[in-house]
Amino acid sequence: MATLWTRGIQVCRALPRLCTAPSVQRRTSVRLMSTEKDNLLVDVDSKTGVATMQMNRPPVNSLNLEFLTSISIALEKLENEKCRGLILTSDVPKIFCAGLDILEMYQPDVERLQVFWRSLQDVWLRLYGSKMATIAAINGHSPAGGCLLATCCDYRIMAPNYTIGLNETQLGIVAPFWFRDTMCGVIGHRETEHALTLGIMYSTEEALNIKLVDKVVPQDKVIPAAQEKMKQYLKIPEVARQLSKDLMRRETVEKLRLRREDDVAAFKNFAVRESVQKSLGMYLEMLKKKSQQKK
Numbered sequence: 001m002a003t004l005w006t007r008g009i010q011v012c013r014a015l016p017r018l019c020t021a022p023s024v025q026r027r028t029s030v031r032l033m034s035t036e037k038d039n040l041l042v043d044v045d046s047k048t049g050v051a052t053m054q055m056n057r058p059p060v061n062s063l064n065l066e067f068l069t070s071i072s073i074a075l076e077k078l079e080n081e082k083c084r085g086l087i088l089t090s091d092v093p094k095i096f097c098a099g100l101d102i103l104e105m106y107q108p109d110v111e112r113l114q115v116f117w118r119s120l121q122d123v124w125l126r127l128y129g130s131k132m133a134t135i136a137a138i139n140g141h142s143p144a145g146g147c148l149l150a151t152c153c154d155y156r157i158m159a160p161n162y163t164i165g166l167n168e169t170q171l172g173i174v175a176p177f178w179f180r181d182t183m184c185g186v187i188g189h190r191e192t193e194h195a196l197t198l199g200i201m202y203s204t205e206e207a208l209n210i211k212l213v214d215k216v217v218p219q220d221k222v223i224p225a226a227q228e229k230m231k232q233y234l235k236i237p238e239v240a241r242q243l244s245k246d247l248m249r250r251e252t253v254e255k256l257r258l259r260r261e262d263d264v265a266a267f268k269n270f271a272v273r274e275s276v277q278k279s280l281g282m283y284l285e286m287l288k289k290k291s292q293q294k295k
């Protein structure tokens with residue numbers, strides 16, 4: 001226990017300007033910040049070595065370059081600090097994560113677009129390849145990149161009445177091979193093909209039926225259920241658990257590692273196509289109209 005407490009302090013020392021002082025004994029709260037203030041809150045429980053990462057980028061936790069960078073840095077720190085488990089969740093009501101920030105892809109600055117894509121690759125490599133036991137506590141809608149984050153985790157617990165899926169085709173874009181492989185690892189080839197070609201957004205219940213999520217619990221029980229499930233992962237001898245996960249995922253991780261720059265080029269070339277820009281513009285317009293109708 002003492003060692004873990006020290007470890008918690010060390011997280012703070014490693015991030016002197018980025019964290020708040022621990023306020024509760026045996027629970028260390030480390031706030032990671034980037035250019036966007038407080039968009040990620042990471043609590044490391046020094047007793048269990050489990051981190052809870054709450055995404056907090058209103059209105060919809062969309063993943064822009066800065067936010068992805070914050071997530072990537074936080075994942076690196078947690079891994080370096082040898083945290084044992086990670087619960088990924090959202091602090092934004094009713095939204096887990098709305099996926100990539102479409103404004104990063106629409107009428108983009110081509111240099112930034114490539115840095116943006118590399119930062120998404122970084123997050124995927126760190127989260128999908130993490131040594132930590134990872135659980136997604138999906139307490140809101142989770143389209144596209146949000147679904148990617150959830151499927152990177154070892155286990156998914158979701159609240160009712162939300163939606164999750166890789167809906168890229170509905171925007172006129174394509175989920176790249178590593179999104180596909182991640183999804184395939186969870187729901188299998190046939191269902192992934194069905195899901196990707198039609199850009200299906202599954203209701204919580206449908207997601208449970210196809211095993212895209214492992215468990216459904218009421219909204220206020222999502223995080224407690226994740227904490228409970230985490231205990232099961234942490235009971236397994238660490239090296240055996242980590243190596244088993246690595247055996248399942250290494251090939252998929254290596255595929256992207258070896259092709260990173262080709263993948264950046266493919267993304268850039270695809271995103272700047274006139275037809276793709278037109279589709280993204282129309283989709284943004286649709287989102288805006290829908291949002292205005294609510295107001």
Ligand SMILES: CCCCC/C=C\C/C=C\CCC/C=C/C(=O)SCCNC(=O)CCNC(=O)[C@H](O)C(C)(C)COP(=O)(O)OP(=O)(O)OC[C@H]1O[C@@H](n2cnc3c(N)ncnc32)[C@H](O)[C@@H]1OP(=O)(O)O
Nearest residue numbers: 062098099100101102141143144145173266267287288291
């Ligand atoms: C040929 C070879 C191929 C090679 C392939 C290579 C590369 C592949 C190429 C591209 C791959 C790209 C992969 C993309 C992944 C993605 O993640 S794309 C993002 C997809 N996300 C969505 O479709 C979600 C859209 N949003 C919603 O459905 C809803 O907003 C909601 C999340 C369900 C929440 O609904 P609600 O609570 O009702 O909130 P509003 O709809 O009113 O939204 C509030 C404001 O937020 C804005 N917004 C929503 N989502 C996004 C987003 N993803 N990005 C940016 N902005 C978003 C929305 O417009 C509202 O803004 P205003 O209030 O109007 O300002």
